[in-house]
Amino acid sequence: MARAALSxxxxxxxxxxxxxxxxxxxxxxxxxxxxxxxxxVARLGSHQLAASSLAVAIxxxxxxxxxxxxxxxxxxxxxxxxxxxxxxxEIRRSVRMALWLAVIxxxxxxxxxxxxxxxxxxxxxxxxxxxxxxxxxxxLSLALIPMLITNVLRMFVSALGxxxxxxxxxxxxxxxxxxxxxxxxxxxxxxxALGLAGSAVSTLLTAIVTMLAYAVAIRWDRNLRxxxxxxxxxxxxxxxxxxxxxLGIPIALTVVAExxxxxxxxxxxxxxxxxxxxAHTVALQIAAFFFQVPFGVGQAATIRVGYHFGARNAVxxxxxxxxxVVVCLAFAGVSASAMILVPQLILSAYVDVTAPANxxxxxxxxxxxxxxxxxxxxxxxxxxxxxxxxxxxDTRVPAVVAIGGYWLIGFVIAIVLGFATPLEGIxxxxxxxxxxxxxxxxLVWRWHRREGLGLVxxxxxxxxxx
Numbered sequence: 001m002a003r004a005a006l007s008x009x010x011x012x013x014x015x016x017x018x019x020x021x022x023x024x025x026x027x028x029x030x031x032x033x034x035x036x037x038x039x040x041v042a043r044l045g046s047h048q049l050a051a052s053s054l055a056v057a058i059x060x061x062x063x064x065x066x067x068x069x070x071x072x073x074x075x076x077x078x079x080x081x082x083x084x085x086x087x088x089x090e091i092r093r094s095v096r097m098a099l100w101l102a103v104i105x106x107x108x109x110x111x112x113x114x115x116x117x118x119x120x121x122x123x124x125x126x127x128x129x130x131x132x133x134x135x136x137x138x139x140l141s142l143a144l145i146p147m148l149i150t151n152v153l154r155m156f157v158s159a160l161g162x163x164x165x166x167x168x169x170x171x172x173x174x175x176x177x178x179x180x181x182x183x184x185x186x187x188x189x190x191x192x193a194l195g196l197a198g199s200a201v202s203t204l205l206t207a208i209v210t211m212l213a214y215a216v217a218i219r220w221d222r223n224l225r226x227x228x229x230x231x232x233x234x235x236x237x238x239x240x241x242x243x244x245x246x247l248g249i250p251i252a253l254t255v256v257a258e259x260x261x262x263x264x265x266x267x268x269x270x271x272x273x274x275x276x277x278x279a280h281t282v283a284l285q286i287a288a289f290f291f292q293v294p295f296g297v298g299q300a301a302t303i304r305v306g307y308h309f310g311a312r313n314a315v316x317x318x319x320x321x322x323x324x325v326v327v328c329l330a331f332a333g334v335s336a337s338a339m340i341l342v343p344q345l346i347l348s349a350y351v352d353v354t355a356p357a358n359x360x361x362x363x364x365x366x367x368x369x370x371x372x373x374x375x376x377x378x379x380x381x382x383x384x385x386x387x388x389x390x391x392x393x394d395t396r397v398p399a400v401v402a403i404g405g406y407w408l409i410g411f412v413i414a415i416v417l418g419f420a421t422p423l424e425g426i427x428x429x430x431x432x433x434x435x436x437x438x439x440x441x442x443l444v445w446r447w448h449r450r451e452g453l454g455l456v457x458x459x460x461x462x463x464x465x466x
Contacts, residue, residue: 024296082310106145298387305391410435
């Protein structure tokens, strides 16, 4: 009896792992793409690293916000497949309108990026760093449209059961970005030595190649090709467009709330000191790298829960969500242990930990990693709970929870501990942890109470179709 009762959960656990594995690996490889930028730019000097850090912080908030907006297509595709396995026309309409939204959002994001220097000065950053960061951000913004289009195509192939394409394409992006940085920053392979500007140009080239690679993969795969997602691209489907926007705006606000919290921490660190900012940048890159696994599991939860939501199978949707939580917490325990036990080994991938000039920065970074280890569990839990709730197309309340938790709790504590106590940088990181903890508790509780809150369809018998 007990074994039979556990069987559906085990089936869903396997399905979640098969989907989450390639997505998580693709996310980690994507972070490797970003890490390459930090590694190459860090060797130009602390000024360039600090300026690019501020620029990337702003770019990240804008980019991830629009990624959240366009990413709303994933639960829609999953639900359409759950309702009808061969919903070709419905899925094509969703993808087409998401691509429209990617272009519109990309143009809007490019406009916002032109005000980067003014924003940096407004927040009290050093004038020379703000000037450098401003033009770097403007150049970097050219990559927004191909990045957003890539995100839509990635959601499409993943929701259609081809997440391995995301892994392969992202691996290609690593090679392109590494060669681009090496050639354009330092002037190898007969290219001009553009310095910091070379990093932005390399990012643009990588984004374009990645977008084209997804298009080729879709045209090559027979199952994906039959959806003709690039057909009649000029034809509007306003009902579907509004549906994506309705679901996507709260997701975007959630992502911006979290990304804004971490980006604001960079500006707070800029007030504390340039060395602390550099240490914060490296430590945050490491924490973000490990976070890509829970993030991938959360993406898988959105698709699996969304599929069962469309099929009106509340029991299976519950199994999908809790299976994702189990996978996430298991990995979070491993990543937290690594940050505590071997922090300098991890840091050595980014900076020379033995160089006397880096000693102070490494010392700060090790302290920040200890706090990062403490919030690995809650950060993963909130990511997976948010992903599962998106599968139920529940996005508005989680957005309110995120804004309140990250800013009314996390940001306030970061300011108080960072500037009103001797903790300084550690205080800022404790604030980050507090915000993540508050949001995790609220979202996990909401997922647990999903039936009582009326978020799921009436329970039906478990479907063996996975």
